[in-house]
Amino acid sequence: xxxxxNKMTPQQQNYQKLQQKHEIKRPVLKNxxxxxxxxxxxxxxxxxxxxxxxxxxxxxxxxxGNPTVATMVFLSMLLTGFGLYDRLGQFAGAGxxxxxxxxxxxxxxxxxxxxxxxxxLGVGGNMFKxxxxxxxxxxxxxFVVALIKTLLVIWGVx
Amino acid sequence: MNYxxxxxxxACLILLSSCNQHQQVKDSQLxxxxxxNLNAVITDRNKSLDRVKEIKRDVSRVPxxxxxxxxxxxxxxxxxxxxxxxxxxxxxxxxKNVTEMLEKKYPNEKFTVSSDYKIFLESxxxxxRMKTAKFSHQDxxxxxxxxxxxxxxxx
Numbered sequence: 001x002x003x004x005x006n007k008m009t010p011q012q013q014n015y016q017k018l019q020q021k022h023e024i025k026r027p028v029l030k031n032x033x034x035x036x037x038x039x040x041x042x043x044x045x046x047x048x049x050x051x052x053x054x055x056x057x058x059x060x061x062x063x064x065g066n067p068t069v070a071t072m073v074f075l076s077m078l079l080t081g082f083g084l085y086d087r088l089g090q091f092a093g094a095g096x097x098x099x100x101x102x103x104x105x106x107x108x109x110x111x112x113x114x115x116x117x118x119x120x121l122g123v124g125g126n127m128f129k130x131x132x133x134x135x136x137x138x139x140x141x142x143f144v145v146a147l148i149k150t151l152l153v154i155w156g157v158x
Numbered sequence: 159m160n161y162x163x164x165x166x167x168x169a170c171l172i173l174l175s176s177c178n179q180h181q182q183v184k185d186s187q188l189x190x191x192x193x194x195n196l197n198a199v200i201t202d203r204n205k206s207l208d209r210v211k212e213i214k215r216d217v218s219r220v221p222x223x224x225x226x227x228x229x230x231x232x233x234x235x236x237x238x239x240x241x242x243x244x245x246x247x248x249x250x251x252x253x254k255n256v257t258e259m260l261e262k263k264y265p266n267e268k269f270t271v272s273s274d275y276k277i278f279l280e281s282x283x284x285x286x287r288m289k290t291a292k293f294s295h296q297d298x299x300x301x302x303x304x305x306x307x308x309x310x311x312x313x
Contacts, residue, residue: 051190054190054275054276054279055190055279058308059276060274060276060277060308060309060311061274061275061276062274064276
């Protein structure tokens with residue numbers, strides 16, 4: 001950083017100082033609070049849905065996560081389609097992107113963006129442009145964790 | 159406009175609270191949220207209720223647990239419990255310890271131990287259905303077998 005500053009002309013340095021003076025500071029604490037509240041609210045809704053499946057269907061605590069995640073992703077897809085999730089994303093930032101609902105948003109927003117390019121090459125080809133990395137690293141990390149667990153079981157640690 | 163909104167909200171609240179009055183709430187409806195403290199249950203009339211109560215007392219003594227239900231059938235005894243929140247990280251170990259403790263103390267019994275909320279809920283529902291005259295001991299035994307099978311699927 002220091003070497004970069006040395007390369008700058010005095011005019012550039014003055015301009016940077018001026019820019020730093022007028023730059024609007026990010027309200028980090030406020031953003032964190034918003035993300036915490038909205039992310040927490042999404043998790044509360046998820047918990048309510050999982051209790052719904054436990055109470056009314058034949059799911060146990062071990063496998064209730066599957067329909068809950070599917071429902072949450074489907075809901076976020078619908079909200080993205082109606083344009084509501086984007087507004088939530090603008091307000092809450094990471095609070096709406098980090099939970100699993102962010103995955104549904106990433107899929108549908110990419111599909112909407114590329115729909116003019118056709119259904120096959122546009123929607124089909126770009127739908128997983130953002131979410132593809134989530135699937136790839138999710139599957140890979142699950143494989144690594146399963147491998148570690150298998151080795152620990154074989155060695156008698158677990 | 160604001161006044162109308164408040165009036166509608168107030169009317170809804172009154173309507174909702176009036177619906178809830180004098181309505182008996184079953185334990186199973188709130189089993190996820192409150193401590194039900196279920197009585198010991200036997201589906202086989204020939205078995206002694208005192209021993210099931212003793213099993214329940216033994217399991218209730220484990221400090222990490224707070225709500226225990228025991229259902230004894232012909233061949234199998236189902237022990238279900240809720241784990242205190244901060245101890246839920248050690249659920250597998252707690253389950254192993256409880257199973258070992260029970261098998262050591264009651265070597266002739268076959269135990270199925272679970273901390274699953276669904277299994278707990280189904281045990282409460284079984285208890286409630288057994289209180290009704292329509293539900294026979296055979297039906298209860300059949301349902302218990304189904305619940306035990308459900309626990310096996312999750313492991």
